[in-house]
Amino acid sequence: MMNDSLCTFAGRREEVLVAYLYDEADFETRATFDRHLTTCAQCRTELQAFRGVRAEMGRWSSPELADHVNVTFGHPVPVPVPVPVPLASGGFIAAMRQVPAWAQVAAAMLFVGVAAGVANLHVTYGQDGLTVRTGWYQTAPAVAAAPAVDPSNAPWHNDLAALEQQIRSELDARPVPTAAPAAGDETTARRVNLMLQDSERRQQRELALRLAELMRDVQSQRQADLVKIERSLGVIRSRTGQTGIEVMRTQRQVNSLAQQVSQRP
């Protein structure tokens, strides 16, 4: 007759029983417990009961997933890598996005300089003030040369020669002028240089302003496009995510209605 008294297993009985139940006991422990089971009704009963519980638990299945988990992965790389945009897909504006601002300003200034060289600009300062004009102006057509005349036989030749001699002698007798006119030339030259520099600075500032405006417009247009794209993606995600839940809710309602109908006499 089997002994129904309390278990006398020497050791951590509960842990060994569970390890035995799930077949995770080592060889020695298993052999020891096997021997113990031959003499202990309590352990045998409990082991059998736990096996029954496991069998019942095996009947509990989780509901099926209505649809796959909706996890949207755009660019899964940990560090975002900029994707170069070909010219064909966005043109000059798309290519401009990839170039730093300072490089764009430098390129624009180079362009202006080359354009000025091509235009062959001439800057002069005279009685009419500062004048800037291109060098590509047409000269007046050459006047037709007069027919050559032999002056030695002209009746007025002697008179002309005498007059020339008289003017030369008068010029030689005139005193040498002072340095005042030279200082005036230097001042004028300095003023012209200052005006030129001022003009260049104004042109550069204006160019930089125009480039900054252009960049701002490009950037804001890009941001607007990105926002539009994000909104479109959000609409698609929300529609997809809700579809599975709505189907499940509808199915429950149909089940409930079917039950009510089936229960009517």
Place this chain on the structure above:
Amino acid sequence: MTLTDEELVARSIRGDADSFNELVLRWERPIYALAYRTIGREEDARDVCQETFLRAFRALPAFRGQAKFSSWLYRIALNLCRDWMRRERRTPIVQPPEDVDLMDLATAAEPSESIEDLVARKDMTRLVENAMTRLPEEQRTAIVLKEYHGLTFQEIADLMGCPLSTVKTRLYQGLTVLRRELAKSAGRVA
């Protein structure tokens, strides 16, 4: 050739979105089943499942392969379940399956299983679900991981952050409670 989880993880870290999607397809059902059996609500379990993969994706670069990928996923899912239960401040309410639906019965019954047997099986499922709600969180988690996901004692201990002996004790106590509850319910049904 089927790639291992570790190979798919390595590809995902290098930027292959398809590899991570493959991991999602491979593990979404077990993770969902774990979440459902732990917290007992279908829609919340689905949310936990989705959040698990989102967190896994974000933390993927930090995954060094020190544990199995599945164990790592389970840990994330269990933490989310725990957070859910603490947020809800209540034990999970396991929703028993909908009452008998004739269409379901017609399509679900095995060839050798009568409708009465199927109804009995569904009743037993409900009993098991109700019995599980009686368990404390730690015991229920240990039983779910062992019974439905086949984890070893050591894996469960690593996931739950407790000693090996504690896992065995929790399993023993959980099975004891289930045995009592199922016997009680079966007595009422009979």
